[in-house]
Amino acid sequence: MNDLGEFALMVALATALYGCIGYVLAARGNRLDLYLSADKTPVIVWGCVVVASIALWKAFMVDDFSLEYVWAYSNRDLDVFYKVSSFWGGQKGSLLFWTLLLTSYMVVVYFQNRKRNAKLVPYALVVMLTITLFFLVLLNFSTNPFERIPLPPEDGRGLNPLLQNYWMVIHPPTLYLGYVGFTVPFAFALAALITKNLDDSWIRLTRKWTLISWFFLCMGNLFGAHWAYLELGWGGYWAWDPVENAAFMPLIIATAYLHSVMIQEKKDMMKVWNMSLILLTFVMTIFGTFITRSGLIQSVHTFDEATLGYYFLAFLGVIIVICVSLIASRLPLLRSKNELDSFLSRESSFLFNNLVLLGIAFATFWGTIFPIVSEAVRGIKITVGPPFYNQVNVPIGLVLLALIGIGPVIAWRRATWAHLRKNFFKPVLIALVFGVGLWIWALPSNRAEVYSFIAFVLCVFVMSTIIIEFLKGTLARSHLHEETPLQALGSLVWRSKSRYGGYIVHVGVVFIFAGIAGSQAYGTHIEQHVKVGESLQIRDYTLKYERLGFIQENPTKTRAVAQLGVYQNGRRVWTGQPEKEFYKGQNQPVSEVDVRSTWKEDLYIILADFKEDDSATLKIYLNPMVSWIWMGAWIIAFGTTVSVWPDRLEARRRLERMKVQDAVFSPAQE
């Protein structure tokens, strides 16, 4: 099976190369026979990559330690669940997994557009095949997952204990689905540039791809934060690590694109800007991969054998050169008739939203590369950690939060002051009343609390604007169609899914902001060494250390489990069981925290250390509102599902609108 896997990768490489050349030559020479032949290559490449992936998975399942990769990331005692995820646990497998997702997307694009969009699709497939080709070159010549060990050992080295967590099974595939997903809009954007079909057809074709990729990238970031929170055992969920930043930046740029593309769809403006944003999003996904795999920047997440930097740097350079030169050469065709009625309009609020989002992306990028800049300029490599990002990105983030409330309520084209007063009076009043109450209840005493205070007030403002929008729409429908309020709400959302889905996503974002504000400013922690029977106090919780037990789970893993009775107002409310896990062959034990999570706060317990007399060092964190962040993730998931749900009515409306716009604007443009 290993030979078959290796052979499949070689065939995939040759086929992808043939496909790229075939498509291009067919297009240049107008050769139908060549086109028909090349047109089969996406499916063949996908089939070969699937075979190679199955071969690698099988090697993990049957403990085939003749493969160096299986030996390095698995062992006989590893749970089957984690043997599946070991596939992407290291450099080689993760590249194969990336290629598997990329080719799967490519095949979906192929079948989805097989009999339509003949102008763009072949070129989009060439772009996707070329990117696949790059990964296949790496897999065949640099990081072959089927590399053999001459004398296979009896057992493997085992998977890094930190990766043996169910969130780690979910987090990387979700993140990769997002990263790789942006290849599709990127490929169509390049196809549009190459073929000079620069109307918004490429945007319409990739609208759902972009939304779904954005959703997976967003979830990938949040799942990663959840994994860090539960597995790394430091009481936090985001450390502004370079690799975290690498996943965060494309998400932020894609968010800017999702907003600005609405202006192109409605007003046929900002073509250059939108094209640049989607290309930049893809470039940032490759930059993220470069960071993870180059070893250039120190990070907890980088792969052990981070040796692929030069390949990715070269690939990144080629992509940037192609993108910039294509945009420059098509600039006259991309110029649109940009007109705006008023400074006070949704269009301008979207532009400022783009500015702030790109500001956050740039600040994050600048912080990530500043150690390299500093080393180049001063010869001193410095560290840029959380204090920098918190001081720079938090104020910019608060401006963004305000814009989330302002943008959707301002009218397209022109808003009058009377209109603004009418739309903002109630939300501003509610936010002010809330702000005064909060100020009296909990006077901010340091910078973090001041930021949190502002964030809470803005969260209330944004929520008010969204709730009022829903209420207004529901009441209007209820009156017009004589529906019950619940029916009216349902049909309101159903009839305008993308708009109200977007609002629901905004609610999720507000939850995340509130969760961050609460946990960053009002959290507390204690660290204490206690004997069995002794108690600890943190705010209104009393934790009684009851016992320490040891469990030999399998020959390679032993768990030390502490038991704590948790009391609140004299009543036992929970039993906490933080653990320390010891793995054979691993120097550092791994902390398994135990968390009691409520909507109000998380009680987060870490077993930091223990002695022979069973006394233990315990770290207890009280993190307010962390669960709001995870709730926000599910709300975003719901909102995105509403937005991308197939809607015939919306599609028909959009088509009719386009026809009307064509009729209205064509004579003027001519």
Place this chain on the structure above:
Amino acid sequence: MLADLENALMCKCKDKCGKVLINCTCDTSNKTRADFQKLLDSGLTVQQIVQQQVALHGETILSAPTKIGFNLTAWVTPFAAILVGGYGVRRILNAWIRGKKAGTPASGEKSPDPQEPISSNYSRRLQEELDKLEI
């Protein structure tokens, strides 16, 4: 006090974990915390301990760039970029608004031919109505 130090300094473990001390859970970080607590108990201030650590390990030990010399560019550049971008957005919006005004027929200009299938006035009104429907 200890938390301030943990926030200001990186973990200095051999594995180069790349974590801020407050986020690190390795044995080295536990030992470092205990050492810092002893130094604080002996009367040294946070600032003195930070300076001592920089002298020992160099600037890499700091969790964020200092706000002097070249390092100041780390802090200033993002805000400067946003200010420049904001100025650019403002200029672009002004140009677009001017473009719109220039395209609007002035008063006294010959009114459009009523026989034209879609006049500019009518198309503008139609577009406004369509926009209202979308809101």
